[in-house]
Amino acid sequence: xxxxxxxxxxxxxxxxxxxxxxxxxxxxxxxxxxxxxxxxxxxxxxxxxxxxxxxxxxxxxxxxxxxxxxxxxxxxxxxxxxxxxxxxxxxxxxxxxxxxxxxxxxxxxxxxxxxxxxxxxxxxxxxxxxxxxxxxxxxxxxxxxxxxxxxxxxxxxxxxxxxxxxxxxxxxxxxxxxxxxxxxxxxxxxxxxxxxxxxxxxxxxxxxxxxxxxxxxxxxxxxxxxxxxxxxxxxxxxxxxxxxxxxxxxxxxxxxxxxxxxxxxxxxxxxxxxxxxxxxxxxxxxxxxxxxxxxxxxxxxxxxxxxxxxxxxxxxxxxxxxxxxxxxxxxxxxxxxxxxxxxxxxxxxxxxxxxxxxxxxxxxxxxxxxxxxxxxxxxxxxxxxxxxxxxxxxxxxxxxxxxxxxxxxxxxxxxxxxxxxxxxxxxxxxxxxxxxxxxxxxxxxxxxxxxxxxxxxxxxxxxxxxxxxxxxxxxxxxxxxxxxxxxxxxxxxxxxxxxxxxxxxxxxxxxxxxxxxxxxxxxxxxxxxxxxxxxxxxxxxxxxxxxxxxxxxxxxxxxxxxxxxxxxxxxxxxxxxxxxxxxxxxxxxxxxxxxxxxxxxxxxxxxxxxxxxxxxxxxxxxxxxxxxxxxxxxxxxxxxxxxxxxxxxxxxxxxxxxxxxxxxxxxxxxxxxxxxxxxxxxxxxxxxxxxxxxxxxxxxxxxxxxxxxxxxxxxxxxxxxxxxxxxxxxxxxxxxxxxxxxxxxxxxxxxxxxxxxxxxxxxxxxxxx
Ligand SMILES: Cc1cc2nc3c(=O)[nH]c(=O)nc-3n(C[C@H](O)[C@H](O)[C@H](O)COP(=O)(O)OP(=O)(O)OC[C@H]3O[C@@H](n4cnc5c(N)ncnc54)[C@H](O)[C@@H]3O)c2cc1C
Ligand SMILES: *[C@@H]1O[C@H](CO)[C@@H](O)[C@H](O)[C@H]1NC(C)=O
Ligand SMILES: *[C@@H]1O[C@H](CO)[C@@H](O)[C@H](O)[C@H]1NC(C)=O
Ligand SMILES: *[C@@H]1O[C@H](CO)[C@@H](O)[C@H](O)[C@H]1NC(C)=O
Ligand SMILES: *[C@@H]1O[C@H](CO)[C@@H](O)[C@H](O)[C@H]1NC(C)=O
Ligand SMILES: *[C@@H]1O[C@H](CO)[C@@H](O)[C@H](O)[C@H]1NC(C)=O
Ligand SMILES: *[C@@H]1O[C@H](CO)[C@@H](O)[C@H](O)[C@H]1NC(C)=O
Ligand SMILES: *[C@@H]1O[C@H](CO)[C@@H](O)[C@H](O)[C@H]1NC(C)=O
Ligand SMILES: *[C@@H]1O[C@H](CO)[C@@H](O)[C@H](O)[C@H]1NC(C)=O
Ligand SMILES: *[C@@H]1O[C@H](CO)[C@@H](O)[C@H](O)[C@H]1NC(C)=O
Ligand SMILES: *[C@@H]1O[C@H](CO)[C@@H](O)[C@H](O)[C@H]1NC(C)=O
Numbered sequence: 001x002x003x004x005x006x007x008x009x010x011x012x013x014x015x016x017x018x019x020x021x022x023x024x025x026x027x028x029x030x031x032x033x034x035x036x037x038x039x040x041x042x043x044x045x046x047x048x049x050x051x052x053x054x055x056x057x058x059x060x061x062x063x064x065x066x067x068x069x070x071x072x073x074x075x076x077x078x079x080x081x082x083x084x085x086x087x088x089x090x091x092x093x094x095x096x097x098x099x100x101x102x103x104x105x106x107x108x109x110x111x112x113x114x115x116x117x118x119x120x121x122x123x124x125x126x127x128x129x130x131x132x133x134x135x136x137x138x139x140x141x142x143x144x145x146x147x148x149x150x151x152x153x154x155x156x157x158x159x160x161x162x163x164x165x166x167x168x169x170x171x172x173x174x175x176x177x178x179x180x181x182x183x184x185x186x187x188x189x190x191x192x193x194x195x196x197x198x199x200x201x202x203x204x205x206x207x208x209x210x211x212x213x214x215x216x217x218x219x220x221x222x223x224x225x226x227x228x229x230x231x232x233x234x235x236x237x238x239x240x241x242x243x244x245x246x247x248x249x250x251x252x253x254x255x256x257x258x259x260x261x262x263x264x265x266x267x268x269x270x271x272x273x274x275x276x277x278x279x280x281x282x283x284x285x286x287x288x289x290x291x292x293x294x295x296x297x298x299x300x301x302x303x304x305x306x307x308x309x310x311x312x313x314x315x316x317x318x319x320x321x322x323x324x325x326x327x328x329x330x331x332x333x334x335x336x337x338x339x340x341x342x343x344x345x346x347x348x349x350x351x352x353x354x355x356x357x358x359x360x361x362x363x364x365x366x367x368x369x370x371x372x373x374x375x376x377x378x379x380x381x382x383x384x385x386x387x388x389x390x391x392x393x394x395x396x397x398x399x400x401x402x403x404x405x406x407x408x409x410x411x412x413x414x415x416x417x418x419x420x421x422x423x424x425x426x427x428x429x430x431x432x433x434x435x436x437x438x439x440x441x442x443x444x445x446x447x448x449x450x451x452x453x454x455x456x457x458x459x460x461x462x463x464x465x466x467x468x469x470x471x472x473x474x475x476x477x478x479x480x481x482x483x484x485x486x487x488x489x490x491x492x493x494x495x496x497x498x499x500x501x502x503x504x505x506x507x508x509x510x511x512x513x514x515x516x517x518x519x520x521x522x523x524x525x526x527x528x529x530x531x532x533x534x535x536x537x538x539x540x541x542x543x544x545x546x547x548x549x550x551x552x553x554x555x556x557x558x559x560x561x562x563x564x565x566x567x568x569x570x571x572x573x574x575x576x577x578x579x580x581x582x583x584x585x586x587x588x589x590x591x592x593x594x595x596x597x598x599x600x601x602x603x604x605x606x607x608x609x610x611x612x613x614x615x616x617x618x619x620x621x622x623x624x625x626x627x628x629x630x631x632x633x634x635x636x637x638x639x640x641x642x643x644x645x646x647x648x649x650x651x652x653x654x655x656x657x658x659x660x661x662x663x664x665x666x667x668x669x670x671x672x673x674x675x676x677x678x679x680x681x682x683x684x685x686x687x688x689x690x691x692x693x694x695x696x697x698x699x700x701x702x703x704x705x706x707x708x709x710x711x712x713x714x715x716x717x718x719x720x721x722x723x724x725x726x727x728x729x730x731x732x733x734x735x736x737x738x739x740x741x742x743x744x745x746x747x748x749x750x751x752x753x754x755x756x757x758x759x760x761x762x763x764x765x766x767x768x769x
Pocket of ligand 5: 253255
């Protein structure tokens with residue numbers, strides 16, 4: 001659950017390590033000394049120079065772009081939303097530019113306040129365009145953001161290979177950027193005593209300390225190298241797939257290395273990102289279930305992967321450290337051949353049982369056994385009871401998913417987030433055969449034809465050039481998630497040709513690609529699915545919307561905070577979902593599709609002409625799951641950012657028909673519940689109009705599956721029935737990428753059962769270490 005739109009895809013972030021950091025350079029055209037970067041993919045240079053005064057409110061910036069750049073943007077606070085944005089493009093011999101503002105991941109609009117002046121060294125020639133500008137009243141902007149000339153900051157850039165709609169109009173609309181990136185900047189490095197001269201168009205006398213002369217910025221440092229330790233199994237990514245595989249393989253006596261690009265999450269793992277009120281108890285945002293909604297409103301959201309255009313967790317636990325933790329034991333149909341699984345996977349129950357033993361579900365996470373904030377559930381139960389639904393304990397009846405509702409179930413333990421991090425990871429960590437390294441980014445597997453010999457990382461302390469080798473007969477398991485695993489495969493020369501060519505176009509990654517004769521063509525990224533989800537927002541006088549979760553981080557209700565700190569009970573022991581329901585639908589095309597509902601107090605957004613009481617809002621999210629036919633495609637840009645090349649939501653007309661039917665059914669008897677009001681959509685819109693107007697990317701549920709599908713043939717699958725990548729000898733995938741089609745419920749329960757089964761199959765497969 002939860003959706004995020006595209007464009008820069010991010011909010012501000014602090015404390016992240018950047019691929020690029022601004023460094024001083026001299027523009028040989030005008031002689032000005034800027035602090036900036038040249039992005040290695042598109043060759044665009046971004047520079048800034050500030051006056052030597054800590055109170056200055058202006059700066060000079062420049063963008064030097066090859067003519068292939070149709071428009072270029074800069075976000076001066078590193079975020080798209082609530083940030084000062086600048087866009088520029090060439091028009092004939094002129095540069096057209098404007099400052100912009102965005103309140104969401106949509107077209108940024110005009111932003112008044114700053115004064116932009118084009119400086120004379122701007123130019124358009126046959127190969128480049130250059131925009132040198134003075135930006136006055138540009139170091140602070142509405143909402144409190146700004147540039148501190150004495151501090152550090154983050155800039156984001158956006159690049160497009162598609163021209164704007166009206167190049168002569170500074171306020172022209174344009175399509176979403178083709179790529180984006182970030183760089184860190186230390187503003188004192190950008191201060192220059194010649195600033196006033198620059199405004200006059202002359203470079204003045206370069207300060208003797210600033211003698212840098214080239215625009216080159218990123219130098220590859222060859223750090224200390226250690227003699228590398230080889231492993232039986234190298235597992236890439238510490239999400240649920242990777243953690244479970246690592247635990248089971250180390251348990252079997254194998255020497256296992258688990259590599260994770262992010263850092264600690266929960267306090268138990270060394271995490272320290274505590275809410276002000278949880279510090280005394282040493283509990284992080286990731287520990288306290290009731291802080292879940294604050295993951296989406298925190299301006300310092302360092303846990304999201306910054307190079308993926310959808311929410312994905314880049315920290316220990318992956319998605320399971322940041323998800324809603326809705327946890328369903330899989331239905332038998334989730335592993336059926338009808339749902340795309342090889343016949344050999346149908347008997348999932350032994351693996352599901354192993355999972356249940358390690359990680360039981362609870363539908364009453366508060367340690368006192370009581371349920372809290374249940375008003376929305378009670379209202380929806382009244383609606384559903386009149387539609388022939390019955391009340392069950394969902395995880396006692398995993399196969400029963402038609403006309404049923406029950407309390408939401410989670411993998412919380414003792415009132416705290418648990419998941420695989422508090423269970424499987426802890427047992428693995430205790431074994432001498434298990435090694436865990438965080439903040440290590442894997443770019444590719446290193447291979448000799450079909451045989452993988454190691455993985456390439458960005459950590460030269462792990463081996464020469466950062467390469468970690470395998471023992472003889474050793475194996476690599478990719479568990480980097482539905483976007484991360486495809487990206488590693490593409491960089492390893494495995495996938496559709498167009499994606500490997502995108503890697504080839506990247507100067508760094510391209511240099512490490514295997515020879516074209518060794519490329520392995522597989523449908524990586526193709527045929528992915530994610531639940532399309534639509535929010536219906538209601539009000540009812542019985543509801544406690546809990547301030548829409550806005551105060552849970554910094555200003556919680558004192559009694560609830562105290563209760564949680566004292567005994568891990570009360571509202572904070574649970575996440576926002578309260579009730580779930582399912583219904584089966586036959587489709588015109590003969591496929592049975594399942595609709596799932598999730599009920600929670602509060603709402604992500606309200607759009608209504610009705611007067612309403614914001615303290616009484618709640619949401620029913622209706623999504624389509626097993627049986628959906630819509631598929632999309634996951635891929636990368638040449639900047640190696642992962643994205644959806646084709647959106648997977650409602651591309652199939654029968655999917656849309658069924659989802660609309662499900663929405664109508666939910667809304668059918670609203671009037672039978674006194675004072676229950678549907679406010680979004682409001683009566684000015686039909687459900688059909690509402691769905692038609694829904695921004696497709698906000699239908700995202702972050703339940704991506706199928707980007708490295710399991711199957712029986714290399715023509716339509718990426719891994720075989722042992723989770724081994726086709727046409728390789730020793731490369732495996734264990735994460736949501738292998739799931740061929742969506743399960744009935746939110747996927748991580750099914751995924752963890754699948755990881756148990758995959759680990760068993762990999763151990764049983766002959767030829768390993
Ligand atoms: C906001 C949100 C809410 C969700 N809510 C629910 C829910 O309530 N219930 C549910 O069942 N599912 C939910 N999901 C989905 C669920 O979390 C995912 O299906 C699940 O986490 C997928 O697990 P995975 O092992 O495939 O990958 P991930 O969990 O994505 O883990 C991949 C790991 O690999 C690491 N990694 C990636 N690339 C590299 C690299 N190159 N080098 C090193 N490490 C790398 C990442 O940092 C990450 O730790 C939600 C997801 C999100 C994002
Ligand atoms: C600007 O701030 C820095 C650090 O805060 C300080 O060292 C410097 O002296 C200040 N410069 C001026 C001109 O005030
Ligand atoms: C500076 O910009 C802000 C908006 O960021 C605007 O409100 C303010 O009026 C501007 N000040 C001047 C002096 O133009
Ligand atoms: C065009 O301008 C750019 C930026 O100043 C410069 O690097 C490039 O050499 C120029 N090209 C030509 C053909 O003059
Ligand atoms: C794994 O650990 C056990 C002891 O816990 C040891 O006997 C065995 O040799 C180890 N295996 C490897 C491959 O290191
Ligand atoms: C926080 O708790 C964890 C265990 O849950 C412990 O390892 C860590 O040292 C504690 N940190 C502090 C600052 O108390
Ligand atoms: C549903 O059943 C459970 C378990 O029997 C019970 O605790 C709960 O009150 C029931 N809910 C409703 C709305 O009847
Ligand atoms: C490797 O990448 C990770 C993730 O981006 C980062 O945190 C880490 O600092 C990098 N390591 C090195 C040595 O650059
Ligand atoms: C809000 O609803 C109106 C119709 O009631 C619609 O025209 C408009 O596009 C909606 N706005 C958003 C942001 O969805
Ligand atoms: C709005 O709802 C809250 C909570 O139910 C209630 O206390 C308040 O009186 C309501 N406000 C109005 C204006 O009805
Ligand atoms: C519905 O609202 C009206 C006034 O708005 C109130 O008189 C009535 O008691 C409410 N009914 C219920 C069941 O809450």
